Amino acid sequence: MLKTEERDPESPLNEQGQLQTELSKLGFLDGEILADQPRLLESISQVTYQSGEVIYHGGEGSHLLFLVRQGRLKLISHLPNGRSRIVRLHKRGSLIGMEGLMGDEHEHTAIAIDEVAIYKIPHHIFQQWKEDEPRLYNRLLEHWHEYLNYADTWITEFSTGSVKGRVARLLRFLADFESETGPHVVELLTTDEMAEILGVTAESVSRVIAEFKRESVLDPIENNSESLFTCDLETLEQLSRE
Known part of the structure; x- marks a missing residue:
């Protein structure tokens, strides 16, 4: 069963089959692979954030990955001069908080731009993949590589020129x-x-x-x-x- 936190009472997905379909639509592995991962499906919880709410703070440790089900969010870096800079935008299908897999604290603060629904996935599932399911763990590393490429594009496109x-x-x-x-x-x-x-x-x-x-x-x-x-x-x- 999908675990839904108290702040999200609607619980739109409450069966593993529905969750499996939704995760597949989001591009987070395909349905055939997900069908063989009951522990993953059982461990996922969902929470909804309203516009302006903080999803997590920069500098915090985390044992979770965050998969965006719907809505838009921004990652913010707080500069030494007291100003803030939006360093990334994310939408449906984005997987964020991956630095926590490497044992690092969150690099940025994540804030909802509009209503955002998030799937929270515990790290221990992926750590187990590293030992038992190297093929799936490599898929996760591909997500990480795409994220880093996105960061490079962001810096190049929006930090230079008139x-x-x-x-x-x-x-x-x-x-x-x-x-x-x-x-x-x-x-x-x-x-x-x-x-x-x-x-x-x-x-x-x-x-x-x-x-x-x-x-x-x-x-x-x-x-x-x-x-x-x-x-x-x-x-x-x-x-x-x-």
Whole structure:
């Protein structure tokens, strides 16, 4: 049975078969492999966090991995000057907290952007894989490798160039990040969040976004969320080279 923590009373998945199907959809191993892992399925718990809630703090130790079932979250690094920087965004299917497998503390603080449902998976399951299921453990290391590649891309894309170029690259990233909305639709973060990703001021981001709206690089979607816009990907591609 799926263990659901008290803060998530709805318990949308309460049978191993349902859980197995959901994990397979999330890309966390395939159904055939999961069917042979009853201890894994029995050990998983689920918790839901509301927007702004902390999932875990940087500097904390952990015995869990976190698999995102739904929603978006951000990883934040607190700088010596007192400011914070968003160093990663994660969505449905992301596996985070993997540094704990190496015995390290959480490197960053994880915070929900909107309502986020998380599967919590104990480390001891994966430690056992290292001894008994090296094939599965290697799959886990592949997730870790993808995570590190993602980190490198993040640094390269959002830490260099003009403010306009950085904002354009971020909008292209967000359009791809929210793949369920379609390739030409972007769900904007707040200007503060975008500034924390790009390492610039919120005022600078706000000016660029306003310019993009005036020039119809971003167009609001009628009768929808204030944060949803269609975007001109071709123009953003050109601007991203600045």
